[in-house]
Amino acid sequence: MSRKDYFNDDAAPKANSVVPSVTAVVRNTDGLLLLIHKTDNDLWALPGGGHDIGESIAETVAREVMEETGISVSVDGISGLYTDPRHVMAYDDGEVRQQFSICFRAHPVGGSIRTSDESKEVRWVSPTDLDELDIHPSMRLRIAHGLDLSRTAPYIG
Numbered sequence: 576m577s578r579k580d581y582f583n584d585d586a587a588p589k590a591n592s593v594v595p596s597v598t599a600v601v602r603n604t605d606g607l608l609l610l611i612h613k614t615d616n617d618l619w620a621l622p623g624g625g626h627d628i629g630e631s632i633a634e635t636v637a638r639e640v641m642e643e644t645g646i647s648v649s650v651d652g653i654s655g656l657y658t659d660p661r662h663v664m665a666y667d668d669g670e671v672r673q674q675f676s677i678c679f680r681a682h683p684v685g686g687s688i689r690t691s692d693e694s695k696e697v698r699w700v701s702p703t704d705l706d707e708l709d710i711h712p713s714m715r716l717r718i719a720h721g722l723d724l725s726r727t728a729p730y731i732g
Contacts, residue, residue: 578615579665582713590663590673597636598623598678598714600721601648603699608718609683610708611643612696619708621717622694623676636679644697645689648681654721655730662713678717678729 581587598621601609610619624639626632633650640648655678662674688697700708702722710718720730 577667580616580618580662580711580713581665582659582662582711584661587661587663588665588671590660590671592670593673593675595626595632596624596676597626597632597639598676598717599636599640599648599650599681600654600678600718601640601646601681601683602722603683605699607699607701608705608722609640609644609646610698610700611694612698614693614695616711617709618714619710620714621678621721623678624693632677633679636681640681641686643691643694645686645691646683647685649684651680651682653729654678654680654726655717655732657713657717657730657732659713659732674713676717678721680721 600621609622611622613620622640622643626635636650637648640646657674657676660673664672690697720726
């Protein structure tokens with residue numbers, strides 16, 4: 576299913592759903608960041624996805640990162656809560672979802688990189704190389720907050 580992101584766009588369609596979701600800022604011991612090249616919008620992003628009934632939010636993070644990247648992670652904490660009603664995602668099935676995402680910091684504990692139906696490429700990226708990748712502004716914000724270890728409280732916005 577394809578998707579188009581609207582961010583602070585007056586021409587955006589009105590949201591008709593909200594789905595709690597997660598993203599994860601995963602860094603390895605070399606300081607590299609785990610990113611996926613998404614199949615639905617052709618952009619680079621943090622791994623993540625929707626929260627399922629019957630799992631804790633930390634289990635959602637671990638499941639989504641594993642599903643999309645092949646990497647097992649342990650959650651370290653929350654770096655931000657993103658609920659901006661001016662960020663919506665329009666899917667080709669008619670769903671227009673308002674953003675509701677909790678971004679976590681996590682570290683790898685096993686696994687090996689692989690792609691999935693949602694990720695056509697998975698890569699460990701140096702934070703200094705992020706400008707070379709096509710990343711949505713809302714995802715760049717999450718990445719910046721997740722990489723800023725001087726932040727003692729999560730971003731809420």
